[in-house]
Amino acid sequence: MLIALGVTGGIGAYKAVEVARGLQKRGHDVVAVMTPAATRFVGPVTFEAITRRRVITDQFEAGANADIEHIALASTIDLLLIAPATANIIGKLANGLADDFLSTLYTATRAPLLLAPSMNTQMFAHEAVRRNLDTLAARGVRFVEPGEGYLACGWIGKGRLAEPDEIVAAADAILRPAGPLRGRRILITAGPTLEDFDPVRFIGNRSSGRMGYAIAAEAARRGADVTLVTGPTSLEAPAVREVVKVRGAVEMHQAVMSRAGDMQIVVMAAAVADYTPVERADRKVPKGRDTLTLTLKRTPDILGDLGRQRLARGGGPLLVGFAAETEDVVAHAAAKREAKHADLIVANDVSRADAGFDVETNAVTIVGPDGAEPIPLQSKARIAAEILNRVERLLVTRSAEAGHHV
Numbered sequence: 001m002l003i004a005l006g007v008t009g010g011i012g013a014y015k016a017v018e019v020a021r022g023l024q025k026r027g028h029d030v031v032a033v034m035t036p037a038a039t040r041f042v043g044p045v046t047f048e049a050i051t052r053r054r055v056i057t058d059q060f061e062a063g064a065n066a067d068i069e070h071i072a073l074a075s076t077i078d079l080l081l082i083a084p085a086t087a088n089i090i091g092k093l094a095n096g097l098a099d100d101f102l103s104t105l106y107t108a109t110r111a112p113l114l115l116a117p118s119m120n121t122q123m124f125a126h127e128a129v130r131r132n133l134d135t136l137a138a139r140g141v142r143f144v145e146p147g148e149g150y151l152a153c154g155w156i157g158k159g160r161l162a163e164p165d166e167i168v169a170a171a172d173a174i175l176r177p178a179g180p181l182r183g184r185r186i187l188i189t190a191g192p193t194l195e196d197f198d199p200v201r202f203i204g205n206r207s208s209g210r211m212g213y214a215i216a217a218e219a220a221r222r223g224a225d226v227t228l229v230t231g232p233t234s235l236e237a238p239a240v241r242e243v244v245k246v247r248g249a250v251e252m253h254q255a256v257m258s259r260a261g262d263m264q265i266v267v268m269a270a271a272v273a274d275y276t277p278v279e280r281a282d283r284k285v286p287k288g289r290d291t292l293t294l295t296l297k298r299t300p301d302i303l304g305d306l307g308r309q310r311l312a313r314g315g316g317p318l319l320v321g322f323a324a325e326t327e328d329v330v331a332h333a334a335a336k337r338e339a340k341h342a343d344l345i346v347a348n349d350v351s352r353a354d355a356g357f358d359v360e361t362n363a364v365t366i367v368g369p370d371g372a373e374p375i376p377l378q379s380k381a382r383i384a385a386e387i388l389n390r391v392e393r394l395l396v397t398r399s400a401e402a403g404h405h406v
């Protein structure tokens with residue numbers, strides 16, 4: 001979703017930087033619109049670096065009006081969020097004044113407006129401001145109430161800009177219909193693991209990370225709180241709460257097991273090495289011999305350990321594993337589901353050229369408690385959505401069984 005983040009000239013403007021970041025972490029695209037007064041508190045470059053978009057600061061900037069920018073933006077944004085919103089901008093919006101880019105954008109857009117007011121306590125209580133707020137509320141504008149406490153002006157009372165997390169959550173709530181994944185803590189693994197046997201060489205596999213990254217992006221889009229544990233890839237990580245970069249299987253095991261206790265869902269899309277060299281030479285292994293023998297040992301089975309742990313504790317995260325197979329795909333996947341005590345196994349026929357490792361598309365069979373369901377060839381983004389639809393269904397069923405609402 002595209003959000004125009006309006007920043008006006010209040011001391012809370014610095015918190016808007018955190019708001020922009022938080023919105024991105026939830027998968028939204030942000031364009032910052034700053035009033036001239038806001039630029040006295042925070043530099044536009046800060047927002048530009050974070051949003052990776054040009055920051056709009058001036059309605060009459062040369063070159064910005066070729067497509068009548070406020071009209072172009074007005075018709076593409078999904079939400080106009082103003083944080084902090086000063087008494088001045090509230091007054092302008094309530095009364096239809098349009099003398100700068102932000103107020104013009106408001107009158108031109110049909111996107112919902114969310115305001116996070118911030119001002120001195122007396123100003124917030126002033127009859128003129130109250131009237132303007134009432135006018136906006138009657139128009140359907142939504143608010144994130146300011147907090148109480150010490151204000152920058154030295155007063156104590158109501159008027160401090162709400163915390164960035166609260167503003168982000170309020171924006172997100174307007175944009176997303178509440179689904180079962182919203183607010184759930186989900187850990188997703190992606191990519192290969194690389195098993196080093198000297199300082200420059202390793203044993204690896206062909207996983208690009210695309211499948212796991214697509215699931216992470218889709219989960220974030222659905223409002224989940226996403227942790228992505230990734231082996232080395234060349235992909236840009238989606239904007240999620242935490243990205244943990246690992247290299248080998250042992251490191252991935254440690255990264256997953258140390259976080260799994262806090263998770264409600266774990267999806268293991270990574271192609272974790274089953275074996276790793278027993279020894280890692282400190283120096284580059286010299287060539288010369290005609291053959292080289294490496295002795296390998298089993299790596300920890302991350303999904304297996306998660307399944308065993310859940311069984312032993314009588315509860316834990318919902319577990320989704322993958323199975324990369326070349327024959328008897330569904331039977332092998334069903335066996336893996338049993339052996340690893342997983343809820344769902346996403347079976348990949350990796351003998352196909354258009355599915356599995358290092359391609360843009362995938363075709364899978366999802367093996368769950370109700371049997372096997374084939375999902376035909378499509379983009380990994382859409383496969384990710386299908387997988388998460390099944391996860392959501394399971395969450396709903398489990399909650400109903402446990403007797404509470406999702």
Ligand code: PMT
Pocket residue numbers: 190191192206207208209210211212249268269270271272273274299300301302303304320321322323324325336348350356357358359
């Ligand atoms: O990254 P891409 O290029 O997009 O390719 C996607 C993919 C083919 C890597 C992905 O769709 C996939 O199939 N991932 C799992 C690959 C795999 O390791 O399959 P497996 O059958 O060997 O393992 C079964 C399950 O156990 C997997 O969930 C795996 O993450 C997990 N596992 C495996 C070994 C191990 N030591 N620990 C594990 O947790």
